[in-house]
Amino acid sequence: SAVISQKPSRDICQRGTSLTIQCQVDSQVTMMFWYRQQPGQSLTLIATANQGSEATYESGFVIDKFPISRPNLTFSTLTVSNMSPEDSSIYLCSVAGQGFSYEQYFGPGTRLTVT
Amino acid sequence: AQTVTQSQPEMSVQEAETVTLSCTYDTSESDYYLFWYKQPPSRQMILVIRQEAYKQQNATENRFSVNFQKAAKSFSLKISDSQLGDAAMYFCAYRPETSGSRLTFGEGTQLTVNP
Numbered sequence: 665s666a667v668i669s670q671k672p673s674r675d676i677c678q679r680g681t682s683l684t685i686q687c688q689v690d691s692q693v694t695m696m697f698w699y700r701q702q703p704g705q706s707l708t709l710i711a712t713a714n715q716g717s718e719a720t721y722e723s724g725f726v727i728d729k730f731p732i733s734r735p736n737l738t739f740s741t742l743t744v745s746n747m748s749p750e751d752s753s754i755y756l757c758s759v760a761g762q763g764f765s766y767e768q769y770f771g772p773g774t775r776l777t778v779t
Numbered sequence: 780a781q782t783v784t785q786s787q788p789e790m791s792v793q794e795a796e797t798v799t800l801s802c803t804y805d806t807s808e809s810d811y812y813l814f815w816y817k818q819p820p821s822r823q824m825i826l827v828i829r830q831e832a833y834k835q836q837n838a839t840e841n842r843f844s845v846n847f848q849k850a851a852k853s854f855s856l857k858i859s860d861s862q863l864g865d866a867a868m869y870f871c872a873y874r875p876e877t878s879g880s881r882l883t884f885g886e887g888t889q890l891t892v893n894p
Contacts, residue, residue, distance in 0.1 A: 665826075697881070706870060706884045707824075754822055758882075766812050766831075766874065768882055770824035 666691055666759050668771035676777045677747055684743045685774045687757030692737035694761030697768070698730070701754040710755075713740040747778045781806045783873050785885035792861045793893050799846075800856045800888045802871030810876035813847065813854045818887075819867040827869070830854065858890075866892045 667690040677683050687696065696713040711719040711732055719732035734740040744751050757771040782805045792798035804813070815827040830838045830847050838845050842862075846855045858865055871885040 701822075706886050707882075709881060712881070756824065758824075767814075767826060767829060768874070769826065770816075773822045773824075775822070 665767075666693065666769050668757060668759060668769060670755075670757055670771040670774050672774060673772065674775040674777075676779060679748050679778055681747055682743055682745045683747065683776060684741050685755055685757075685776075687740045687742070687771055689738045689759050693759040694737075695759065696734060696740045697758045697760070698732060698740070698742045699756045699758060699770075701756060701773070703752070707756065710742070713742075744776065747776075749778045752776060752778045781808075781873055781875065781883050783871055783883050783885040785869075785871055785888050787888045788886070789889045789891070791891040791893060792858070794861055794863060796861055797857060797859045798861055798890065800858075800869050800871075800890070802854045802856070802885055804852050804854065804871070804873045804883075806852070806873065806875065808875045808877070812874045812876070813845075814872040814874070814882070815843070815845070815854075815856045816870045816872060816884075817865075817867045818870065819864075824870075828856065861892050863892050863894060866890055 669688045671686045698710040699707040701707045709722050710725045711721040713719050713732050713734040715734045731743045754773045756773045760768040784803045811832045813830045817825045817827050828840045828843050842859045844857045868887045870887045872882045
């Protein structure tokens with residue numbers, strides 16, 4: 665498995681501002697993903713963070729709203745831009761590949777509240 | 780598109796008893812993987828058990844086992860000797876062999892363990 669950390673663990677932000685969430689893994693991984701979990705709901709994939717190239721976004725998510733960086737094989741950031749109360753969610757980073765076969769592991773999540 | 784359905788939003792079990800959580804999925808793929816994840820109130824997603832579709836033998840991890848019925852596209856989780864620490868939201872997830880590790884999650888089942 666992998667040890668994954670996320671910063672911050674939680675934040676309360678004002679509408680119209682932006683927040684950058686960091687994801688750090690203790691080993692090199694092939695794939696990194698960002699998920700959103702709205703209150704009381706399941707997980708929805710936002711995008712796949714590709715090392716050295718633009719992220720691949722799922723339907724309904726756009727780069728201007730959720731810019732993602734992945735400068736190397738152990739680190740990624742997700743920015744939630746121009747936030748509104750509807751962005752209040754848990755944001756989770758996950759990793760796959762590079763030695764853990766087909767399994768996918770998750771970070772502890774970032775709980776975001778937008779007021 | 781693949782879909783995953785968990786028809787039981789909530790389940791409860793007495794401590795030390797056995798409970799089964801249901802999951803069905805829809806796919807046209809022949810090779811894929813199935814997972815059960817546990818999410819306690821801490822919100823950390825924990826991988827409980829995994830099953831490769833090409834394996835006929837049901838996966839087992841200590842008190843957790845699955846009943847994988849490929850023809851019926853059913854993947855249920857059995858928890859034996861339930862413990863208070865098993866109380867959590869449980870998500871069933873599907874990943875096709877060729878997708879690049881993208882997971883599709885069910886809606887989740889909230890499990891309560893009564894002392």
